[in-house]
Amino acid sequence: MDKTYLGDSGLCVSRITLGTMTFGDQNTQEEAENQLDFALAQGINFIDTAEMYPVPPRAETATRTETILGHWIKKQSRDRFVLASKVAGPRRGMDWIRGGPSGMDRANIRQAVHDSLKRLQTDYLDVLYLHWPERNVPMFGQYQFDPAAELDGSGQPIAWVPVQTQLEVMAELIREGKIRAIGLSNEQPWGVMEFLRVAREQGLPRIAVLQNCYNLMNRGLEFGMAEVLYRERISLAAYSPLAFGHLSGKYVEKTNAQGRVTLYLGYAQRYKKPGVPAASAAYAKLARAHGLTPAQMALSFVYHRWFMGTTIIGATNMTQLQENIAAYTVHLSEEVLREIEHLHLTMMNPAP
Incomplete structure (x- = not known):
């Protein structure tokens, strides 16, 4: 497996990361x-994890x-x-994390x-x-910044924990x-x-890595x-x-497909957008036309982007995991890449 360094941290990691957010819900200890x-x-x-995992996040499984x-x-x-975990910030409906975190302050991060x-x-x-950021930003399927969310119920500005405070702790x-290193x-x-x-300016630790969503239907990071990633290393x-x-194509190619979409109805609003089914079908059709599985094409595209450090994959069974890792050896032809770009320009980012 190819390796890369995370920013300037000196940490050498594989180009594929094992995600673990199914452990404890869809996967047992043995699995x-x-x-x-x-x-x-x-x-x-x-290996990537988080204090609130597994997902969907629930008080009884966190x-x-x-x-x-x-x-x-x-x-x-x-x-x-190499092991990574994450500190959850304040979020409506998730006040069970550490008894209801008040913010990304010193006490919460240390705890x-x-x-x-x-x-x-x-x-x-x-x-x-x-x-995720403590401050008001669009995320997890939101796609528009809302200045009104800067104010509390009484119309007063919300006091977010300063970035300097977060870096100091x-x-x-x-x-x-x-x-050893920090990321956002x-x-x-x-x-x-x-x-x-x-x-x-303050002589504090520098970000080594950014973990954001990126796939064929969500390429907003490219804008x-x-x-930023390139110039700031x-x-x-x-x-x-x-x-x-x-x-993977399963939700458009099978009527009884099983997965998180069918198991957790209403979760992951990012993929409830109206353009998602058509884009899923189009990318699956393109992959099949070139002798690839939809998953192979989607994964290979992400694995080999010029700005990619490492790609986090997760699976609920060994067959999926084996296929996902094997897709790293697949290299898309220039023809396939051109056709992907045509689809992208035709139905750009249906799952922001």
Whole structure:
């Protein structure tokens, strides 16, 4: 498996990352360990998790994924893999995280890391992500910035925790040896540049990696963020390369397909947009016309983009995991890439 460095962190990771957000809901302890062992055997050394996993996030299942991982980690040599987890920020309807986080303040970030390390049965995280911005930004299927959300119920401006405060507590955790590098997730260009500016001016840790959604139906990152990543030497860790399974073709080619779309009705509003079914069908048809499976084409496209650092894949069974990893060896022809671009220009970003 090819490797790359995460930004300027010195952390060398595989071009494919094993995502774990099904562990503890769709996958048992045994199934999770089988996936982890197989991934490492294939040269994958980057494992991604989060304190709120599995997804969909629910109070009764939150933290199960880290606990399952911890049982596996305690049996491993810690230097065999690079481990990332995430701190959840405040979000409506998720006040059960740490009893209802008030924000990305020092107490919340430190508590989240302390609890994650305990569940994961390790002394340190290689990468700590802020799972989403505390401030008002469109994300998880929202696609328009709303200035009205800057105000509280009484019409007063909401006081977001300053970026400097967030960086200062992560600097503490680095000095203490509890984390090695930092990243942002579900972030916008302004946020990335603000974290970089404050880090530079205050001598605080610099972002090494950005974890955002990227797939054939969600290429919004190309409009502005790709330039930021390039000029600032930040690695991209792309999640949802199969668009919640929509780019596997199964929801347009089978009437009884099983997956998160059918298991968790109403979840993942990003893929409830009206253009998603037509785009899914079009990309599946294109793949089949060139002797590829829809998943092979969708994954290969993401794996080999010029700005890609690592791609996070997840699976609910070993067959899926094997196919997803094998797709890394598929290289799309110039003809296929041209036809993908034609479809993209015809039905641009139906799942922002």
